[in-house]
Amino acid sequence: MRLHPVILAGGRGERFWPLSRRARPKQLLPLLSDRPMLADTLARLQGAASPRDTFVITARDLAGAVRDAVPEIPHHHIVGEPVGKNTAPAVALAAWWLRDAGGDAVVAVLPSDHRVEPPERFRDELIRAGETALERGAIVTFGIPPTRPETGYGYIEVGAPTAPGSPFSTVAAFREKPDLATASRYASDGRHLWNAGMFLFPPRVMLEEIGAHAPEIAALLPALPARLAEDEAALARYYQSAPSVSIDVAVMERSARALVARAGFAWDDLGSWVALDGAEATGRANVTRGRTILLDSEGVVAFADGGLVAAVGARDLVIVHTPDATLVCAKDRVQEVRALVARLKAEPGGDAFL
Amino acid sequence: MRLHPVILAGGRGERFWPLSRRARPKQLLPLLSDRPMLADTLARLQGAASPRDTFVITARDLAGAVRDAVPEIPHHHIVGEPVGKNTAPAVALAAWWLRDAGGDAVVAVLPSDHRVEPPERFRDELIRAGETALERGAIVTFGIPPTRPETGYGYIEVGAPTAPGSPFSTVAAFREKPDLATASRYASDGRHLWNAGMFLFPPRVMLEEIGAHAPEIAALLPALPARLAEDEAALARYYQSAPSVSIDVAVMERSARALVARAGFAWDDLGSWVALDGAEATGRANVTRGRTILLDSEGVVAFADGGLVAAVGARDLVIVHTPDATLVCAKDRVQEVRALVARLKAEPGGDAFL
Numbered sequence: 001m002r003l004h005p006v007i008l009a010g011g012r013g014e015r016f017w018p019l020s021r022r023a024r025p026k027q028l029l030p031l032l033s034d035r036p037m038l039a040d041t042l043a044r045l046q047g048a049a050s051p052r053d054t055f056v057i058t059a060r061d062l063a064g065a066v067r068d069a070v071p072e073i074p075h076h077h078i079v080g081e082p083v084g085k086n087t088a089p090a091v092a093l094a095a096w097w098l099r100d101a102g103g104d105a106v107v108a109v110l111p112s113d114h115r116v117e118p119p120e121r122f123r124d125e126l127i128r129a130g131e132t133a134l135e136r137g138a139i140v141t142f143g144i145p146p147t148r149p150e151t152g153y154g155y156i157e158v159g160a161p162t163a164p165g166s167p168f169s170t171v172a173a174f175r176e177k178p179d180l181a182t183a184s185r186y187a188s189d190g191r192h193l194w195n196a197g198m199f200l201f202p203p204r205v206m207l208e209e210i211g212a213h214a215p216e217i218a219a220l221l222p223a224l225p226a227r228l229a230e231d232e233a234a235l236a237r238y239y240q241s242a243p244s245v246s247i248d249v250a251v252m253e254r255s256a257r258a259l260v261a262r263a264g265f266a267w268d269d270l271g272s273w274v275a276l277d278g279a280e281a282t283g284r285a286n287v288t289r290g291r292t293i294l295l296d297s298e299g300v301v302a303f304a305d306g307g308l309v310a311a312v313g314a315r316d317l318v319i320v321h322t323p324d325a326t327l328v329c330a331k332d333r334v335q336e337v338r339a340l341v342a343r344l345k346a347e348p349g350g351d352a353f354l
Numbered sequence: 355m356r357l358h359p360v361i362l363a364g365g366r367g368e369r370f371w372p373l374s375r376r377a378r379p380k381q382l383l384p385l386l387s388d389r390p391m392l393a394d395t396l397a398r399l400q401g402a403a404s405p406r407d408t409f410v411i412t413a414r415d416l417a418g419a420v421r422d423a424v425p426e427i428p429h430h431h432i433v434g435e436p437v438g439k440n441t442a443p444a445v446a447l448a449a450w451w452l453r454d455a456g457g458d459a460v461v462a463v464l465p466s467d468h469r470v471e472p473p474e475r476f477r478d479e480l481i482r483a484g485e486t487a488l489e490r491g492a493i494v495t496f497g498i499p500p501t502r503p504e505t506g507y508g509y510i511e512v513g514a515p516t517a518p519g520s521p522f523s524t525v526a527a528f529r530e531k532p533d534l535a536t537a538s539r540y541a542s543d544g545r546h547l548w549n550a551g552m553f554l555f556p557p558r559v560m561l562e563e564i565g566a567h568a569p570e571i572a573a574l575l576p577a578l579p580a581r582l583a584e585d586e587a588a589l590a591r592y593y594q595s596a597p598s599v600s601i602d603v604a605v606m607e608r609s610a611r612a613l614v615a616r617a618g619f620a621w622d623d624l625g626s627w628v629a630l631d632g633a634e635a636t637g638r639a640n641v642t643r644g645r646t647i648l649l650d651s652e653g654v655v656a657f658a659d660g661g662l663v664a665a666v667g668a669r670d671l672v673i674v675h676t677p678d679a680t681l682v683c684a685k686d687r688v689q690e691v692r693a694l695v696a697r698l699k700a701e702p703g704g705d706a707f708l
Contacts, residue, residue, distance in 0.1 A: 308707050310694050311682030321680035328682055330667030340664050343647055353662050
């Protein structure tokens with residue numbers, strides 16, 4: 001089995017403003033280490049897949065920054081989408097290009113900006129999932145045992161195990177983001193897992209399923225160039241014509257070949273500044289990145305991008321310094337960072353900070 | 355009567371860090387308007403004195419920045435002290451240089467970084483104080499009726515009025531910064547006023563008092579160059595030899611020629627970030643300078659130096675953004691900004707932020 005990771009890095013998150021900007025979205029930020037999350041994602045694969053077998057699908061205007069963040073990946077493996085069309089067109093394109101990669105080829109579609117720990121465990125499970133996908137001609141997705149009634153994630157309802165005691169099961173259903181009551185039930189009934197947005201499949205299995213469930217995408221694939229960078233115009237036409245739809249909706253919810261692997265690694269999508277402290281702090285501890293001085297401060301997430309954050313008597317705050325903007329946000333209000341960004345978009349001159 | 359303002363601008367305050375830096379202390383900051391406080395101070399004199407009659411005494415390494423801040427003042431009127439020796443040597447030097455300025459000359463020694471409002475009232479009272487100093491051969495200082503039991507100010511105990519109903523009185527005593535119990539008594543007994551650090555006098559009156567009460571300074575004056583910039587080495591020798599002492603201690607506390615004018619203008623020394631909200635806000639209002647977006651925030655003092663401060667759900671905080679450093683400080687802890695600065699001085703590389 002030979003893994004071909006396809007890392008999806010086209011996101012435009014606003015939840016990490018002011019560190020995240022249009023030209024430097026979350027996957028390019030050093031949120032969990034001193035390097036961009038995308039580089040963490042690649043490093044996590046070391047030993048399971050080669051950078052030379054790895055693709056990154058990102059937005060066209062981010063391609064240069066992506067190349068800088070992961071120089072180990074061949075430049076012609078970095079796909080700059082001229083327009084974002086959710087995940088299905090990107091996954092289909094990857095499967096199409098890798099359709100002749102060999103009988104042992106397995107594509108691993110992976111997000112670029114999530115937290116996954118520990119890396120060793122993730123690698124072992126990734127390899128096992130790839131082998132299972134190959135053996136069974138399946139599309140394997142990872143399901144994370146919920147640790148809280150999270151309403152921001154999709155869920156996977158688990159069906160029958162492929163064998164007694166196996167971590168692999170059929171999929172009973174994919175569930176969209178639930179309301180809180182439903183999420184509470186999902187989190188406790190033992191039959192629902194978080195959908196981590198990872199998919200492993202032999203290319204031809206995915207192409208068959210796309211042909212069966214998303215024929216409007218399948219019809220566009222033959223016009224793609226044989227390799228990236230050979231025909232930018234053809235790539236542009238593909239993205240212009242493709243529907244904007246997730247691979248979950250286009251294929252996974254309808255496919256009979258889906259399997260779910262119960263993950264033994266920890267995962268979250270790092271959805272806000274507050275999620276950073278889940279990584280490191282317990283209780284009233286402060287979480288810092290960059291240069292900080294926190295005097296008599298508790299429960300603070302402080303992030304200094306190249307400069308210094310100094311605080312006295314701060315309580316339960318997110319404090320982010322960048323050269324041109326500072327954010328101070330009550331920790332229970334981090335969802336409103338998006339409202340700030342919306343306000344900036346609407347204000348004269350606010351664009352300069354986005 | 356012709357006023358010769360001598361503005362003292364040698365301060366090195368740390369209380370407005372991170373906006374204030376070694377090379378840009380409080381008097382050079384735009385704390386109360388869009389221009390440096392020193393420029394506000396000069397503007398406040400317009401109509402009472404000419405910039406061409408005005409001197410600024412500052413630190414040698416700040417002289418260039420001072421020239422930029424108040425270009426109306428002749429360059430040879432900007433004195434760069436090679437070493438700070440408190441106020442007495444500076445006042446003595448000004449009196450010495452202006453000793454032949456004419457029989458109608460009155461020196462007005464003024465701080466450069468205090469809040470004084472409204473300017474019209476200040477000008478009227480300044481002129482009246484200057485006339486009184488000239489008529490009576492006195493050193494007139496301003497006393498501010500206390501509005502709170504401030505322990506950070508010196509006080510002046512008022513003696514007998516020079517005439518019934520006159521705002522001018524003799525001085526019973528100068529009082530150093532009191533403890534809280536004493537300050538409470540001073541603030542309510544009607545006999546004590548805040549010492550605003552302003553002094554008006556005919557040059558020869560001050561020189562006589564210096565001769566009488568600070569002979570070690572008087573002895574150094576004849577060796578001064580006749581004008582500034584004629585002999586930098588002689589100026590340096592003066593400052594090297596002069597004792598470091600305030601004019602209050604060296605002269606005012608001992609002089610029988612001191613008068614105090616009860617001020618009708620509002621004054622404070624703007625001692626911390628929190629003082630800024632005294633200027634503008636009442637209750638829970640926010641005070642902002644520069645570009646800010648404050649969502650559901652109350653009692654915030656936000657200062658953006660060229661960039662942006664954005665806050666969500668902030669309460670009773672001072673938030674200051676500069677390109678390389680951000681301060682977040684509980685409003686009741688602003689006195690500890692100095693502790694932060696001390697910490698930075700002690701840390702490797704911390705100097706870069708001072």
